[in-house]
Amino acid sequence: MDRTQLLLWLSFALFSLGFVGVMIRRNALVMLMCMELMLNGVILSLVTFAERSAMLSGAVLVFLVFVVAAAEIAIAIPIVLLLARRRRTLDVGAWSELRG
Amino acid sequence: MNLLTLIVVLPLTGFLLNGLLGPRLGKSFVTVVGCGLPVLAFLATIRAFGQLDGAAGLALVESAYTWAVVGDFSFDIAFYFDRLSALMTLIVTGVGSLIHIYSTGYMKDDPSYARYFAYLNLFLFFMLLLVLGRSLLVCFVGWEGVGLASYLLIGFWFEDPAKAAAGKKAFITNRVGDAGFLLGMFLIYYALGTLDFDAVNAAFQGPVPPAVSASLVGVLLFIGATGKSAQIPLHVWLPDAMAGPTPVSALIHAATMVTAGIFMVARMSPLYELSDTALGFIMVIGAITALFMGFLGMVQNDIKRVVAYSTLSQLGYMTVALGASAYSVAVFHLMTHAFFKALLFLAAGSVIIAVHHNQDIRYMGGLKKYMPITWITSLIGSLALIGTPFLSGFYSKESIIEAVKISHLPAAHLAYWAVLIGVFVTAFYSFRMYFLVFHGKERFHQGHAHGNEDDVHHDAHHGGTPHETPWVITGPLLALALPSLAIGYMTIEPMLFGDFFGSAIYVADRHPVMHELNQEFHGAVAMGLHAITTLPFWLAAAGVGLSAFFYLRRPDIPAAIQKRFAFVYSMLINKYWFDELYSAIFASGARLLGGTLWRRGDQNIIDGLVVNGSAHLVERFSRLVKAFQSGYIYHYAFAMLIGVFALVTWFARLN
Numbered sequence: 001m002d003r004t005q006l007l008l009w010l011s012f013a014l015f016s017l018g019f020v021g022v023m024i025r026r027n028a029l030v031m032l033m034c035m036e037l038m039l040n041g042v043i044l045s046l047v048t049f050a051e052r053s054a055m056l057s058g059a060v061l062v063f064l065v066f067v068v069a070a071a072e073i074a075i076a077i078p079i080v081l082l083l084a085r086r087r088r089t090l091d092v093g094a095w096s097e098l099r100g
Numbered sequence: 101m102n103l104l105t106l107i108v109v110l111p112l113t114g115f116l117l118n119g120l121l122g123p124r125l126g127k128s129f130v131t132v133v134g135c136g137l138p139v140l141a142f143l144a145t146i147r148a149f150g151q152l153d154g155a156a157g158l159a160l161v162e163s164a165y166t167w168a169v170v171g172d173f174s175f176d177i178a179f180y181f182d183r184l185s186a187l188m189t190l191i192v193t194g195v196g197s198l199i200h201i202y203s204t205g206y207m208k209d210d211p212s213y214a215r216y217f218a219y220l221n222l223f224l225f226f227m228l229l230l231v232l233g234r235s236l237l238v239c240f241v242g243w244e245g246v247g248l249a250s251y252l253l254i255g256f257w258f259e260d261p262a263k264a265a266a267g268k269k270a271f272i273t274n275r276v277g278d279a280g281f282l283l284g285m286f287l288i289y290y291a292l293g294t295l296d297f298d299a300v301n302a303a304f305q306g307p308v309p310p311a312v313s314a315s316l317v318g319v320l321l322f323i324g325a326t327g328k329s330a331q332i333p334l335h336v337w338l339p340d341a342m343a344g345p346t347p348v349s350a351l352i353h354a355a356t357m358v359t360a361g362i363f364m365v366a367r368m369s370p371l372y373e374l375s376d377t378a379l380g381f382i383m384v385i386g387a388i389t390a391l392f393m394g395f396l397g398m399v400q401n402d403i404k405r406v407v408a409y410s411t412l413s414q415l416g417y418m419t420v421a422l423g424a425s426a427y428s429v430a431v432f433h434l435m436t437h438a439f440f441k442a443l444l445f446l447a448a449g450s451v452i453i454a455v456h457h458n459q460d461i462r463y464m465g466g467l468k469k470y471m472p473i474t475w476i477t478s479l480i481g482s483l484a485l486i487g488t489p490f491l492s493g494f495y496s497k498e499s500i501i502e503a504v505k506i507s508h509l510p511a512a513h514l515a516y517w518a519v520l521i522g523v524f525v526t527a528f529y530s531f532r533m534y535f536l537v538f539h540g541k542e543r544f545h546q547g548h549a550h551g552n553e554d555d556v557h558h559d560a561h562h563g564g565t566p567h568e569t570p571w572v573i574t575g576p577l578l579a580l581a582l583p584s585l586a587i588g589y590m591t592i593e594p595m596l597f598g599d600f601f602g603s604a605i606y607v608a609d610r611h612p613v614m615h616e617l618n619q620e621f622h623g624a625v626a627m628g629l630h631a632i633t634t635l636p637f638w639l640a641a642a643g644v645g646l647s648a649f650f651y652l653r654r655p656d657i658p659a660a661i662q663k664r665f666a667f668v669y670s671m672l673i674n675k676y677w678f679d680e681l682y683s684a685i686f687a688s689g690a691r692l693l694g695g696t697l698w699r700r701g702d703q704n705i706i707d708g709l710v711v712n713g714s715a716h717l718v719e720r721f722s723r724l725v726k727a728f729q730s731g732y733i734y735h736y737a738f739a740m741l742i743g744v745f746a747l748v749t750w751f752a753r754l755n
Contacts (some may be wrong), residue, residue: 031737098729
């Protein structure tokens with residue numbers, strides 16, 4: 001098993017871990033963390049392929065994605081915080097105001 | 101050289117000024133604009149008439165602007181001024197101006213003074229468009245426009261539902277006729293590709309008649325004329341049109357608008373000359389109208405309605421003359437009638453003012469000594485109407501009767517008897533009204549007491565005595581009385597037997613009525629002297645004598661006749677039940693149809709299926725997809741991931 005394959009398997013494992021986490025957990029913070037895991041899994045595969053094809057642009061893109069992810073989490077965490085203050089819970093099942 | 105456009109535009113300016121600014125600028129402004137512009141139009145007409153003489157019998161043609169261009173055909177707003185339209189324009193602006201002046205007196209206390217003059221000017225504008233239009237289309241625009249103005253003026257006092265309804269009745273009845281007019285116009289355009297009077301008439305006059313049935317076109321156009329000129333069976337609107345102000349009745353419903361149908365048929369004379377069927381149809385309709393509408397005038401008690409039925413009957417006379425190919429005689433009668441009938445209406449208006457807006461002739465009587473000018477002018481009008489020798493009505497009516505007698509159409513014999521009996525009837529109802537209004541016992545104090553005719557007026561102080569009306573009212577009466585006396589005598593020779601109309605009216609050699617009439621004619625004086633030996637004169641005299649005997653000497657006799665022949669009386673007072681018949685068939689039919697369309701079509705299909713149906717469909721679909729919107733974030737996340745998987749799978753398969 002060469003290095004590229006190993007890294008891709010790792011990327012898959014990270015993504016799956018995050019996916020399952022988002023699906024089965026109800027805690028808003030854990031779900032956010034799992035989403036980060038999925039994102040990082042995808043980024044890992046991006047870096048791997050960039051290295052393999054010897055292109056710098058892939059590596060540069062990764063930094064952009066990090067910035068976006070940081071901004072996203074900077075917004076998401078205060079939202080979760082505000083929600084938690086209202087209902088004193090982090091369970092996303094407590095929120096269904098958008099029900100049609 | 102835009103004289104014709106000027107004639108038409110002047111009243112339009114009056115309408116715009118009075119309609120938009122009138123209520124703000126006050127009464128004197130409205131009076132000056134409302135009366136001044138029609139008078140200016142009249143002067144312009146006289147000038148144009150002078151130019152016509154210079155043009156040696158040729159018509160003046162003037163194009164104002166191009167209205168629309170369709171393919172290679174352009175509809176021009178163009179004016180056509182030959183002797184026929186010149187005569188009509190003179191009548192319209194001349195009589196119209198007098199009636200405008202009269203109106204300033206009649207309507208002086210009306211709160212909607214400016215609106216009234218705006219409408220009156222609007223009417224004049226459309227009427228001039230009608231008579232001056234070069235093509236049938238422009239004529240039709242005027243035709244519809246005068247209908248609109250008539251509707252607005254009949255319903256002028258629209259606060260009264262009965263008057264508003266009378267306006268609607270006139271408008272709707274005219275639409276029936278207009279449908280015929282439109283169809284006739286379509287056929288002419290289909291066959292000839294043009295609607296210009298000169299081109300159409302030249303085509304129908306040519307050696308090869310156009311490939312269209314002249315009978316069909318003629319009858320269709322005449323159906324339009326039955327609506328506008330109130331011939332049976334579309335006459336029902338005219339008596340109700342008396343709901344409008346009296347000057348309106350004089351201007352629109354006696355002197356000008358109702359003669360539009362007569363004018364149109366005379367204008368299209370080459371077409372009618374091709375078809376004996378159409379002429380016979382016209383003659384029968386005219387004869388029935390002339391006689392049977394006259395009968396109705398004998399029992400009416402409303403002063404304006406008597407004059408209205410008289411108008412219907414006289415329009416019938418004109419129509420009969422058209423049917424006999426005596427177009428110039430019809431237009432001649434149209435002209436004399438415009439003067440004496442406008443005079444009679446305005447005199448009736450003067451009487452109505454004097455007796456404080458009571459229109460029932462049973463509560464008048466003896467007005468002769470209180471209003472001498474109205475009395476003498478009414479007498480002149482009535483004498484002219486019944487055809488007293490040397491007065492204007494005599495020449496035109498006598499010529500009509502002679503023309504019908506000479507005519508060789510199958511219907512002419514019947515029509516001859518109808519117009520002959522009509523003479524007696526006309527004399528009877530005219531003088532019944534005249535005697536009841538101006539002679540006999542003074543009954544005008546009973547009007548307010550409602551009813552008791554035997555009741556001698558104890559309350560002489562009640563309501564005050566009638567007095568003569570101001571000069572703005574009597575002035576036009578005198579101005580109309582002069583032509584009522586003399587115009588027939590003066591113009592019969594050039595108009596009927598001279599070359600006045602030139603090529604404007606065409607009579608085929610197959611119908612030599614005018615030629616034979618000319619052979620019997622030995623000057624206007626001889627005709628008047630000869631009258632004493634003719635049947636119509638004695639019939640008219642008998643009518644006057646009988647009405648004098650009935651209503652001055654023995655008022656008990658008409659009452660007895662009324663009781664004896666109750667059925668006939670009720671038939672006449674109910675106007676042969678035309679209104680009831682129409683309301684039973686057409687009005688209820690239309691209501692039934694409308695109700696069905698409303699319930700089935702509108703409520704079920706439009707509202708039920710289309711409007712509410714589509715809303716229900718959307719609602720049902722929404723209920724279905726609403727289930728997906730649980731509001732739980734993990735459901736959305738799950739759906740999104742499934743979607744991403746599906747997309748990726750699809751993308752992978754694609755490569």
